[in-house]
Amino acid sequence: MIQKSAILNFPKDLLDRPVISNVIRNFEVEVNILQASITPEEDGRMFVIFRGGKEAVEQSLAYLKNSEIRVYLPVKNLVWDENRCVHCTACVGQCPSSAFTVDAQSRQxxxxxxxxxxxxxxxxxCSYNAVESISEHLAKTGGQ
Ligand code: SF4
Ligand code: SF4
Known part of the structure; x- marks a missing residue:
């Protein structure tokens, strides 16, 4: 069983096609939609996590690409500034992969x-600007 996240950009003319249902039905993978922004005037964008057998997830991604959906596989790109973090735990509940957790002993x-x-x-x-993407971080720091 593997888990793979992907950003899917749907061209306007594909918005009414049941591609996600087809993936779930045809390849027997779980599809967790974390974010979606779709309007009739624009292309649609979804951030999804696929879970399933390795081959099934790869077949799902290939099916989406063959359906002319642009598939982007994000790389790990987060910067956490521990010095800014006040351990409020707001990020923990948002994090689908348990990258942010609370240590049972220290409660940090x-x-x-x-x-x-x-x-x-x-x-x-995060209200304390303790997390940012690497691209934001580099833009602010000039690569420092
Ligand atoms: S939301 Fe920000 S300040 Fe709060 S625990 Fe997460 S990183 Fe730290
Ligand atoms: S730490 Fe969790 S919520 Fe933040 S980008 Fe990574 S997976 Fe997503």
């Missing part, structure tokens, strides 16, 4: 970069 929030799937749901959840 900890970040495991290896688990991060780069969905960026924690960024707006």
């Amino acid at each position: 929030v900890v970040f495991d970069a290896a688990r991060c799937i780069a969905c960026e749901l924690c960024i707006p959840a």
Whole structure:
């Protein structure tokens, strides 16, 4: 069983096609839609996590690509500034992959970069600007 996150961009003329239902039915994978923004005037964008057998997930991605959906596989790209973190735990509930958790002993929030799937749901959840994408971080710091 593997888990793979992907950003899907749907061209306008594909918005009314049941491609996600087809993936679930044809390949027997779980599809968890974390974010979706679809309007009739624009292309649609979804951030999804696929879970299933390796071959089934790969077949699902190939099916989507063959359906002319643009599929982007995000790389891990999060920066956590521990010095800014006040351990409020707001990010923990948002994090679908348990990259942010609360340490049972210290009650402090900890970040495991290896688990991060780069969905960026924690960024707006953090009121203390303790998390940002690498691209934001580089733009601010000039690569420092
Ligand atoms: S939301 Fe921000 S400040 Fe709160 S625990 Fe997460 S990283 Fe730390
Ligand atoms: S980007 Fe944030 S919310 Fe998403 S998996 Fe990584 S740590 Fe969790």
